[in-house]
Amino acid sequence: MNLGDAKGPQVTIRSIDHERKQLSFILWNCDLAVANALRRIMMAEVPTMAIDLVDIEQNSSVLVDEMLSHRLGLIPLTSTNIRDITYTRDCNCAEYCQNCSVVLTLNVRCDSDTNRDVTARDLISTNPNVTPYFSSEEDAGVVICKLRKGQEVRMRCIAKKGTSKEHAKWSPVAAVAFEYDPHNKLRHTTYWVETDALKEWPVGPNGAEEVAPGPDDPFDYKAKPEKFYFVVEGTGVMDPRDIVEKALMLVHAKVVFVVQDLQKLKW
Amino acid sequence: MNNNQPDRHELFLIPEGMSKVSMTKDSKIPNAATFTILKEDHTLANLLRAQLLKNPKVLFAGYKIPHPLEHTFVLKIQTTFETNPLEVLLIEMQTIIRDIMDLNKKFQNQLTLHGLEGGEFGGSRMDF
Numbered sequence: 529m530n531l532g533d534a535k536g537p538q539v540t541i542r543s544i545d546h547e548r549k550q551l552s553f554i555l556w557n558c559d560l561a562v563a564n565a566l567r568r569i570m571m572a573e574v575p576t577m578a579i580d581l582v583d584i585e586q587n588s589s590v591l592v593d594e595m596l597s598h599r600l601g602l603i604p605l606t607s608t609n610i611r612d613i614t615y616t617r618d619c620n621c622a623e624y625c626q627n628c629s630v631v632l633t634l635n636v637r638c639d640s641d642t643n644r645d646v647t648a649r650d651l652i653s654t655n656p657n658v659t660p661y662f663s664s665e666e667d668a669g670v671v672i673c674k675l676r677k678g679q680e681v682r683m684r685c686i687a688k689k690g691t692s693k694e695h696a697k698w699s700p701v702a703a704v705a706f707e708y709d710p711h712n713k714l715r716h717t718t719y720w721v722e723t724d725a726l727k728e729w730p731v732g733p734n735g736a737e738e739v740a741p742g743p744d745d746p747f748d749y750k751a752k753p754e755k756f757y758f759v760v761e762g763t764g765v766m767d768p769r770d771i772v773e774k775a776l777m778l779v780h781a782k783v784v785f786v787v788q789d790l791q792k793l794k795w
Numbered sequence: 796m797n798n799n800q801p802d803r804h805e806l807f808l809i810p811e812g813m814s815k816v817s818m819t820k821d822s823k824i825p826n827a828a829t830f831t832i833l834k835e836d837h838t839l840a841n842l843l844r845a846q847l848l849k850n851p852k853v854l855f856a857g858y859k860i861p862h863p864l865e866h867t868f869v870l871k872i873q874t875t876f877e878t879n880p881l882e883v884l885l886i887e888m889q890t891i892i893r894d895i896m897d898l899n900k901k902f903q904n905q906l907t908l909h910g911l912e913g914g915e916f917g918g919s920r921m922d923f
């Protein structure tokens with residue numbers, strides 16, 4: 529075992545951009561599998577809130593009920609205090625209750641001669657911790673549908689806790705940028721090329737972080753990726769710092785859960 | 796619903812009477828076993844496989860997801876005679892646990908270093 533391994537995985541934060549909800553960091557001295565597990569968990573297993581059931585009382589808009597329900601489901605709901613809410617599948621109630629859900633009502637009628645936009649601003653939440661996300665005071669909110677004079681939407685939306693491996697609406701991230709080996713030294717990528725890859729392909733955004741190989745350098749077939757450049761961009765429902773933190777806790781919990789069961793077995 | 800869409804719970808709930816992990820010793824190869832882990836995917840499977848392969852006592856470690864609609868994977872391990880697959884799997888999982896705990900600590904240190912601390916585990920993070 530070499531000394532580099534003994535220290536274990538390392539992390540270096542590069543920058544945080546609150547306005548764009550982006551956290552940029554480097555994971556190094558680390559296995560591809562660990563980096564990839566972290567990436568996958570941030571995208572698919574960090575729980576958030578999203579509208580999951582819709583009771584439609586009235587819908588005379590041009591959009592059909594299913595379309596409207598789908599659009600409601602995709603609205604980002606603030607999930608900073610997600611720990612206070614349980615999953616319905618772990619809850620004692622039959623369908624939904626206060627402990628496992630938040631009710632949002634949408635009640636809009638257009639009485640003017642001009643069309644009325646129904647937006648996420650019209651959703652009234654029963655829980656101040658779980659409301660539609662707005663980037664600023666001026667943010668008009670996601671448009672749900674448009675109403676003409678006399679049209680009306682009246683519905684109860686039930687938001688539940690869930691993860692994105694069930695439905696992408698629960699994902700806390702808009703994107704997780706993930707790059708390693710910007711100069712393709714490991715040859716994990718094959719570039720489509722006319723004549724010369726170096727001339728035709730731009731260097732990756734993290735190219736300056738690593739030394740480019742010389743044209744005559746031999747291929748190191750034993751080399752492994754060890755530096756991973758991440759940019760976590762949240763949807764706004766959760767701070768990107770929390771997303772990373774929670775993802776790490778989730779990898780931990782996952783392994784611990786299996787270990788507990790494994791310890792009951794005998795060889 | 797009268798279609799063949801899998802039930803939503805099938806992603807998470809371990810069926811009654813079944814355990815998260817089960818082990819079957821290989822009947823022909825010495826010091827080899829197959830572990831079946833329910834309700835997990837590539838995230839954990841590849842993590843375990845990669846960690847096991849770092850151990851010099853592991854002769855073989857590989858995983859597969861037998862069916863794309865079933866949230867289960869099987870992990871096959873063969874070791875040298877000094878140890879056995881169960882022991883080695885437990886040891887390597889402890890290593891992962893340690894590494895992740897360590898990584899979380901380092902992440903917190905980095906946040907402090909950049910003046911970005913005070914998150915969910917320190918206070919309320921409602922700044923946007």
Ligand SMILES: [Zn+2]
Pocket residue numbers: 616619620621622623624625626627628629
């Ligand atoms: Zn409930």
